[in-house]
Amino acid sequence: MKKIGILVPYLKNNGIGRVAANMSNMFVKNGYSVKLILNSKVVDFNFSGEIIDLKLNFNKETNCFIKLKETILWIKKIKKIKKQENFDVVISLGARSDLVNILTKEKEKVFTTLHTNIEENYNKLYRMLYYLNIKYSDKVIVVSKYFEKYLKNKYQKFQQKVVCIKNSIDIELINSISLEKLDESLGENYILSVGRLTESKGQKHIVKAFYKLKDEFKDHCLVILGDGNMRSELEKIVENLDLKEQVIFLGFKKNPYKYMRKARLCVSASYFEGFPMFFLEAMATGCPILSTDCISGPREILTEKDISDKLDYSQDFEYGFLVENFLESKNNIEEMLYQKIKDILLDVEKNKKYRDISKKRAEEFSEENIYKQWEKVLK
Template identity: 35%
Template sequence: MNQKKGCGVIFAIPDLGGGGAEKIFVSLIAEFKMRDVKLLCLLGSNQKAYDLPKKTRIIKIGTGSALQRITRICTIVQREKPKAVISFRPQMNLDMIVARMKTNIDRLILTHHTTMSSMGEKADRYGSLVRRINRFYPLADTIVAVSEGVKNDLVRNLGLPTEKVSVIYNGIDVDKINRLAGETVREHPWFNEAIPVIVNIGSLRYQKGHIYLLRAFAKLRRKTECRLVILGKGPLAGDLKLTTKRLGIEKSVCFLGFQKNPYKFLKRASVFVLSSVCEGFPTAVLEAMAVGVPVVSTDCKSGPREMIKNGVSGILVPPANAAALADATKKILLEEEYAKRLASRARKEVDRYNIQTCADRYIALLRG
């Protein structure tokens, strides 16, 4: 790699772990490269669940102290002289703002992917982060919120100036998703059997509400034969597996971990269920819509309600309500024509969330 080459745009993120921010980061880089945009990718660590496009220039800045990270960023920016930087996730966003004070970043765009005020009892941990966001985010040219709900959270609850925040919905590559959805599922026999399979995708963390999903599934199993497959990894994996045993559903629930190709599982699901207590803009919902699978989702403060028209292109239920989640899922499983109608309408609506439109919006921001 020739480090002396300059670049037009720097994309920066702490790591490529298996979350939604990381997925759209990789998708945008792929789309920008298709448009021959000269770019550089800055990564904080080697953690990787997603692969960057071939021949993407990558520089690792390490995971040391904030001073070490910022010093490394400043060195890279001074050498590369980018026209713009697009930064992902709060830690990198804050590092980039400080680096901008010391260098010549012409245009800095920060992206924000979740609602900080929805952390519930965990909110105290984020007090320091929220204060730094309030202080430093306005120094960027634009903060991109991935949904109107996230924008409202940033403006109303975190005090950011509304004129600084733009909404750009995450985009997906519908054709690529459906191509990958055609791959054979060899990881588990349930997808080749007649019993309905419910699929959930999400990191195994408090915010994703898996405890309510498992309670809902336990209620549903008393009335309807079905199975549950959960794709994702996270710190609550052990606790959730113990919960399945406590609820007596361990033989009907399978944790398959993180999957690079979740679409082949989605395609063969009877229903996709999102159980989150808070979200930004859950791309997994769009992916389920894209492969023609009916969706049941919690109606978080942001995200799902901006994608789904309740009773038309999916079903929305109150968060943290296992009974409502069970009833909605049961309706999908038992009413075949209704489920088909929801999936058909959702498939038509998902095209407006394409990655090309998403990239167009970012490029417009880069141009000012």
């Protein structure tokens, strides 16, 4: 039995934590021994295997000397664990985890991963160090074709190391817990937004687009799942627009699927993404997706169009709905969202059609299908 280590800071309310948990479930189901190596035993997601708790409660320090000291301590602990555990493969998630993984390489294969836009989300130091990451990794697993193209163009010498394997979802689990009872006061006439409440997620544009809808859809509300540093600002926007009765902040939810299943539409207004898990999860419950055509991920989920193609955003796409990338568009952001949301809500047949389409599309990202790709690189 092959032993896999998954190196990730936490299994908490963020994208890579959810991806790591899903990975552990997929690998254990397929006969691997899995150990999740966490800085702290903070767990929000269902996982399989064992946890190795490093008991490293790092603060979000900006001081580079403190960060260096923390990283050295992390490296020492990981090096010791790798010698003890004799892993066949260690897969890391996150920029800092990737760095620690390559710097502690023993006899095991080291797989680093890329889940986000390097240019937007990596600081200057990690961007500079990324050459080491790709040089000393056995494989670099990227979650989108955009990232694959980016790395292969920038690091042509190491092209053979870069492999695109998209995130997987446990459809059976999602469908099962999506049936949990929902607060009856929500009803079924609501639009859903899911994600960290940050500037780059663009929730303020969704709120402002919803404001344009409020008179035409008085019985609808906007439900926002997630927490983050923009929450107080978003609440002020809601208050200023007199939307307190129609915009509901529910914070982070361990089970977002029951909200997805009943929603009429899930809307994303991100400026950039990696490969958004909640798209796949919402689609698995039958919830249609409307998103900005940002870098990267949404286009690869919602259409078969190539990442280099010029799109006609007035049309509906094969698996969902897209509006222009806000960072490149000269058009009014809220107006684009408003018009598209209105069209989807008014057209009952279209909404029903895309609920069925979404479910079928989500099946392509099932654990069974995605594992076939992992199996090739784990041999």
